[in-house]
Amino acid sequence: MDSRQITRFTRRSVRVRDTRMNASSLTARRLSPGCAGHTRCVPADHHEDSTPVGLAGAEPLPVPAEPGEGGSESVGTVIVAGLANLVIAAAKLVAGLLSGSAAMLSESAHSLADTVTEVFLYVALRRGGKPADERHPFGYGKESFVWAFIAALFTFVGGAGFSVYHGVTTIAGGEHSGDFLLSYVVLGVSFVAEGASFLKARRQVHGESRRWGISPSRFLRLTPDTTVKAVYLEDSAALAGLLLAAAGLALTQLTGSETWDGVASIAIGLLLLVVAITLARANVSLLVGRAVPRRMHNRIADDLAAIPVVTAVPTLLTMQLGPGDILVAAKVDFDDTVSGAEIEQASDDAERRLRARYPGIRYVFLDPTRGKAGRNHRDGGVDI
Numbered sequence: 001m002d003s004r005q006i007t008r009f010t011r012r013s014v015r016v017r018d019t020r021m022n023a024s025s026l027t028a029r030r031l032s033p034g035c036a037g038h039t040r041c042v043p044a045d046h047h048e049d050s051t052p053v054g055l056a057g058a059e060p061l062p063v064p065a066e067p068g069e070g071g072s073e074s075v076g077t078v079i080v081a082g083l084a085n086l087v088i089a090a091a092k093l094v095a096g097l098l099s100g101s102a103a104m105l106s107e108s109a110h111s112l113a114d115t116v117t118e119v120f121l122y123v124a125l126r127r128g129g130k131p132a133d134e135r136h137p138f139g140y141g142k143e144s145f146v147w148a149f150i151a152a153l154f155t156f157v158g159g160a161g162f163s164v165y166h167g168v169t170t171i172a173g174g175e176h177s178g179d180f181l182l183s184y185v186v187l188g189v190s191f192v193a194e195g196a197s198f199l200k201a202r203r204q205v206h207g208e209s210r211r212w213g214i215s216p217s218r219f220l221r222l223t224p225d226t227t228v229k230a231v232y233l234e235d236s237a238a239l240a241g242l243l244l245a246a247a248g249l250a251l252t253q254l255t256g257s258e259t260w261d262g263v264a265s266i267a268i269g270l271l272l273l274v275v276a277i278t279l280a281r282a283n284v285s286l287l288v289g290r291a292v293p294r295r296m297h298n299r300i301a302d303d304l305a306a307i308p309v310v311t312a313v314p315t316l317l318t319m320q321l322g323p324g325d326i327l328v329a330a331k332v333d334f335d336d337t338v339s340g341a342e343i344e345q346a347s348d349d350a351e352r353r354l355r356a357r358y359p360g361i362r363y364v365f366l367d368p369t370r371g372k373a374g375r376n377h378r379d380g381g382v383d384i
Contacts, residue, residue: 074228074323075125077201081231082118084197085111088190095186098179111190113158114234120151121227128322138363141322142287148226149283155234156276163269170262180253184246191242198235204228222293222382224286225323230279237275241268290382292318292326296358297381300328303353304366305376309335309346312371316380325362328354333371343368 089111128144205228209219220229248264251257291297297318304313315331334343351364 074204074225075122077197077204077228077231078118078121078125080200081197081235082115082122084193085115085118087193089115091186091189091193095179095182098182110159110162113154113162114238116158117151117154117234118231120147120154121230124148124151125227125323138321138327139325141320141325144323145226145283145286148230149280149287151230152276152279152283155272155279160269160272160276163265163272165269167262167265167267167269170265171259180249183249187242187246187249191239194235194238194242197231198239201228201232201235205232224290224320226279226283226286227323229282233275233278237271241271244268244271286320289319292320292381294379294381294383298378299357300354300361301330301376301378301380303357304330304332304350307346307350307353309338309342310350311335311373313376314369314371316377318381321362324360326358326360327363327365328361329365329367330377331367331369331371333373334368 089108092108092111124144124147127147128141130140130143132139205216205219208223209216212219214222220232223229244264244267248260248262248267251260251264292300297316300318301313301316304310304316310332312333313330314333317329319327321327334346338346347364347366350366351361354361354364
């Protein structure tokens with residue numbers, strides 16, 4: 001067996017590489033302080049006892065943190081939205097009790113349902129942020145998608161369903177709208193409260209879209225942070241719904257026909273239906289295991305292929321593990337002349353390179369495999 005065959009045998013033994021600075025079939029090595037960033041480097045410590053294993057070894061290699069990174073802004077957005085909906089529900093309840101308007105009392109219940117939705121989104125953020133354990137080694141990020149999906153269902157049932165039902169009963173029964181002036185005041189207060197929540201969500205969406213260099217609409221289509229997406233879409237629909245409600249109320253006052261109030265309520269319900277379906281589809285896609293956007297996929301492939309000892313990246317697979325966690329798995333063809341130690345160092349370099357560009361990348365698995373030089377897996381991922 002010549003030296004080339006020995007090198008290939010060594011390469012085939014390195015089956016899985018992750019962010020733990022080790023390989024599953026080779027002894028992991030802790031590099032000396034001066035080795036970071038160098039392809040050729042002699043390990044400073046060969047003692048197995050110093051190498052972390054299990055979940056402790058799954059921590060990603062450190063890279064400089066980006067300012068403003070984290071889920072605190074999404075938590076703030078959800079809290080602001082929840083408080084705004086509470087204010088709106090209280091205002092509509094007072095107006096309904098004072099005017100005797102059944103429609104305003106129903107709208108109070110509708111706003112209360114929106115508040116419950118924000119509670120689900122808050123739970124999604126908290127539960128999804130739990131650290132990984134032996135039972136869930138990749139963390140609980142996908143649980144946030146479950147709770148966000150439940151919130152979308154609640155929007156469908158408590159929002160869209162109730163609004164359409166109330167509109168139909170108003171048209172059929174000619175339900176009295178109550179004191180018009182008080183209803184206008186409540187709609188005005190509601191618009192201000194919803195507007196404050198919407199501006200908070202809009203500021204976050206525009207800030208994130210600028211950071212990624214894409215348009216806000218594209219960011220909303222691509223983002224795995226379904227909580228801020230839900231708040232943004234629901235607040236947008238609420239503002240449009242308030243305008244529809246005001247128009248229906250004005251037409252009812254001018255014509256004396258309660259039909260316009262019912263038509264406005266049905267239109268609001270259909271608007272909420274579109275929002276609920278959009279959010280539900282997004283969460284289902286993420287729960288199944290959606291890949292990263294195509295542009296990000298291509299950049300990851302290019303970064304891996306740019307490692308000096310890498311000749312090709314035949315296969316590249318990615319998956320969103322949560323709103324802020326990404327898994328990268330790739331089959332990589334290394335230069336046949338390099339040693340196992342150089343492959344380990346190249347794997348560390350690859351992880352650092354990827355996480356420096358995309359801090360959301362949590363796990364990197366590289367599988368040494370045969371390939372053809374220059375044949376890289378590009379144009380994968382989600383094309384939105």
